[in-house]
Amino acid sequence: MKDKDYLKLLAEEYPTISSVSSEIINLNAILNLPKGTEHFLTDIHGEYEAFSYVLRNASGVLKLKIDDLFDDELTNEKKKKLATLLYYPEEKLDLIKKEAVDIDSWYKDTLIRLIKICRVVSSKYTRSRVRKMLPKDFSYIIEELLHEEEERLNKHDYFHNIIHTIIDIDRADEFIIAISNLIQRLAIDRLHIIxxxxxxxxxxxxxxxxxxxxxxxxxxxxxxxxxxxxxxxxxxxxxxxxxxxxxxxxxxxxxxxxxxxxxxxxxxxxxxxxxxxxxxxxxxxxxxxxxxxxxxxxxxxxxxxxxxxxxxxxxxxxxxxxxxxxxxxxxxxxxxxxxxxxxxxxxxxxxxxxxxxxxxxxxxxxxxxxxxxxxxxxxxxxxxxxxxxxxxxxxxxxxxxxxxxxxxxxxxxxxxxxxxxxxxxxxxxxxxxxxxxxxxxxxxxxxxxxxxxxxxxxxxxxxxxxxxxxxxxxxxxxxxxxxxxxxxxxxxxxxxxxxxxxxxxxxxxxxxENVLNNILEEFDLNPYSSHIINGHVPVKASSGESPIKANGKLLVIDGGFSKTYQSKTGLAGYTLIYNSYGIRLASHEPFESKIKAIKEEKDILSTLELLEKMDKRKYIYDTDKGKELEERVEYLKKLLSAYRMGLINENVQ
Structure with missing residues (x-):
């Protein structure tokens, strides 16, 4: 009864037992999805091209996805070409089309590969959330392709007919650009700029x-x-x-x-x-x-x-x-x-x-x-x-x-x-x-x-x-x-x-560690499971300095994004990736130029180091967002009880 006023407000959004029940089922399903990937960058200092590239390749994570998916199917050269297309679809398409002998076959193979990558990076999200991110022009088509396996019985012709039609009506370029941008977006669930x-x-x-x-x-x-x-x-x-x-x-x-x-x-x-x-x-x-x-x-x-x-x-x-x-x-x-x-x-x-x-x-x-x-x-x-x-x-x-x-x-x-x-x-x-x-x-x-x-x-x-x-x-x-x-x-x-x-x-x-534990406690965080992440002072990796302090309690990820500091750091920046399996530190070599990245397929050389592996995979219910969702589920359960007890009337129309 003490929550009745709040429950009445909640009832405006969920006016029936059916709508409340559906939302409880939906939220509990979301809670059991894997935790999304967090991406940390700091001290960018106006270096737009390097910043843009690191975001496009998700600090090398997308390259790893390509390696995992197509290791037995593609040569290293073809994997590099596919990666560059994924990072810079508009510019790379122009170059590929000038070189291609059988462009229709290339379109078909490339579309299928991009769909496979998209399936992997979208697997951490609900269908409704992916749907909200889909490009308007291709939302229905991408959704169908993501959830229909081409090898499935009765679906092979359906799947491949969609691919062929995209090519036949001359929409392959626009589709490649749209799905590449979608993959880049899905690869990062949360972006932290420190x-x-x-x-x-x-x-x-x-x-x-x-x-x-x-x-x-x-x-x-x-x-x-x-x-x-x-x-x-x-x-x-x-x-x-x-x-x-x-x-x-x-x-x-x-x-x-x-x-x-x-x-x-x-x-x-x-x-x-x-x-x-x-x-x-x-x-x-x-x-x-x-x-x-x-x-x-x-x-x-x-x-x-x-x-x-x-x-x-x-x-x-x-x-x-x-x-x-x-x-x-x-x-x-x-x-x-x-x-x-x-x-x-x-x-x-x-x-x-x-x-x-x-x-x-x-x-x-x-x-x-x-x-x-x-x-x-x-x-x-x-x-x-x-x-x-x-x-x-x-x-x-x-x-x-x-x-x-x-x-x-x-x-x-x-x-x-x-x-x-x-x-x-x-x-x-x-x-x-x-x-x-x-x-x-x-x-x-x-x-x-x-x-x-x-x-x-x-x-x-x-x-x-x-x-x-x-x-x-x-x-x-x-x-x-x-x-x-x-x-x-x-x-x-x-x-x-x-x-x-x-x-x-x-x-x-x-x-x-004791000083850092005091800091974490001061900010109401558990010192045994939390980290501090900083920038500001460049880590002089070339002199042997490590970005990992106090046995991993503090991570300093200013590795020299700014060209001014690269002679001191010996690197061109660190980024941090925190996904459902653990925390990885990526150290990056200098980015030469966007032109070289596209024409010569020169990827930033990034070294990924596993800093902390989770004892068990993290899910949404382990996160701050999960705690908010769990609290909402509790209130929805109270609203469900209030409906069933007649304390609040359903608004059935």
Whole structure:
């Protein structure tokens, strides 16, 4: 009786004993299906082609399916061709048709093979769920082919007649494209992106476009670079200047200019005028795209790079001075410069600057923007606020993202949990509270949402001028994980000792099972069956470092998706696959190009390592979704009893 009000609401959806009974049977059947495959990626950093390829081949899982299904039937060359067709059906079809001698026979064989693959990857789902994913144009045909074996008595002619008709009416190409895309989708039940979609690589916006198409089964744990863009989209000047500076540092303006329509012409004009006689040697793009920029282009980018960096230091200085609770006064550096001797004093030690040209800085008031700088910054801010595509992408990051996620006994967060030198939780002062662990993450998640959707409601006295910039670079931010960001020192001081950014003690304790158990318990997870999955700090595999920490309790899957890091990691990224049988780690070699993948059938060399094999196969009832379904079944059983007892009347029409 205490649930009667809820049961009445449930009765609107299931108005009869028959409908309730059918749903109970349906849900119990779903509970006994194998657990779907989860796919984990992190630190993509704008590398769209590699990201797209890894998704298309499900980190090598689809290649394994082809090997298993057709090991005795196809040569290695033919298996490679079939795999490439599956990953890039539109492009590969054009090439195959030019080479094929008997195209009808090839169509027939290929259609049958793709249907076999589709049967295997769809076997974990109910028919109704597969039906919802089917491409509209071929939904009935694919459903028939999936559930009719060509060898079955009385069905052989029926099955093959469908195949022949598809070819005869010239729809084979469209069918191959449709079923290939379906297979790719069915291969991944849940996609986890553990932060840092943005920066360094050139096509972050295209990655977001792809993720939005997959929004129904994708979640994102924000990284520090994502937070930076989220802050910039909300109009944070500190975040905007950092975003523009990083784009110029890596000579990657495609996301800003082509993706989001951010107009940097005012900055370019200003930089050419102010730094016309300055070579800006310290600001030459770190790793320009080969053959893309001419020497004059790089000269301009260097000047723009220096101009926005100086503006950034001024804006950040203003925030620090107005936000004493951030405790970042040690990062006020422009007022520590001796503009006569061009030296700077940091922590009682004096260093010579390697740059003597600061035409826009007033030594008496170094954090004040010039009128020109102010005008330029406001124009760039308007572009960020008015970019419809950027705002759409950021709203997606909010709707599908969070500071952390608990999912099927795994704890996902991008960087770290702030700890002290003894491996205990460090209390972080946030407003008038001292928070740690889960409560700290929950509060920061709330404030990040407030900053974008209700910024005027944030108490600036308590939480400072810019909580998104705080998350980007403060020593207590669990997304940053270092004591300071030494951007100024890297540009202006030769002594590399000043470039050091001390990591949070968390990184010292990542191999300590007791510390990790405490973290899991803090987030209400069982330390004996759960894992922590991180990114943020690239694993230097080439130096012998392992992504597997504390006997598999923690998995660090940043293996160098970003080309910038590949010389350090020796790899081109890790991905993690968690299916009903266990957890596998895939390590990937560098992806050369989409063109080579299609024309030369060059697959990414991926090594799959079994990290954990389940004692018994996992089913839906073992998952978080299963617990939700079991709870729903219990309420449906109560509703069934209520109908039978006459407590609630059936609505029979």
């Amino acid at each position: 932060g840092d979609i943005y920066d360094r690589g050139p096509l972050s916006h295209k990655i977001l476009d792809d993720l939005i198409l997959r929004r129904s089964f994708t979640d994102i744990q924000w990284g520090n670079h994502d937070i930076l863009w989220m802050g910039a989209a909300a109009g944070s000047l500190a975040c905007i200047t950092n975003v523009v500076r990083i784009a110029l540092r890596y000579a990657n303006l495609a996301t800003l200019e082509e993706g989001y329509g951010i107009n940097l012409l005012p900055l370019a004009t200003f930089a050419l005028d102010i730094y016309k006689d300055d070579e800006c040697k310290n600001f030459i793009p770190k790793k320009p795209i080969e053959n893309y920029y001419q020497e004059k282009d790089l000269e301009l980018l260097s000047k723009m790079h220096k101009a926005i960096s100086i503006i950034q230091f001024k804006i950040e200085g203003q925030i620090i001075k107005n936000s004493s609770n951030y405790k970042m006064e040690h990062r006020l550096l422009l007022d520590k410069i001796d503009y006569n001797n061009f030296s700077i004093t940091i922590e009682d030690k004096n260093y010579k600057l390697n740059d003597k040209n600061f035409p826009t800085i007033d030594p008496n008031n170094p954090y004040i923007l010039t009128k020109q700088e102010e005008r330029i910054l406001n124009r760039i801010k308007e572009c960020f606020l008015e970019s419809d595509k950027l705002q759409k992408h950021i709203k997606f990051l909010y709707s599908n993202g969070s500071m952390y996620l608990k999912y099927n006994s795994n704890l996902l967060y991008h960087s770290c949990i702030p700890l002290n030198d003894k491996g205990k939780f460090r209390k972080v002062e946030l407003g008038d509270e001292k928070l740690y662990g889960k409560k700290l993450f929950d509060k920061l998640d709330f404030l990040a949402r407030m900053f974008y959707f209700n910024n005027d409601q944030i108490d600036k006295k308590l939480y400072g001028e810019d909580i998104m910039w705080y998350l980007w670079c403060n020593g207590d931010s669990p997304l940053f994980g270092k004591d300071k960001m030494t951007t100024f020192e890297r540009y202006f001081i030769e002594d590399k000792m000043t470039h050091i950014e001390k990591k949070d003690p968390y990184y010292k304790f990542r191999d300590n």
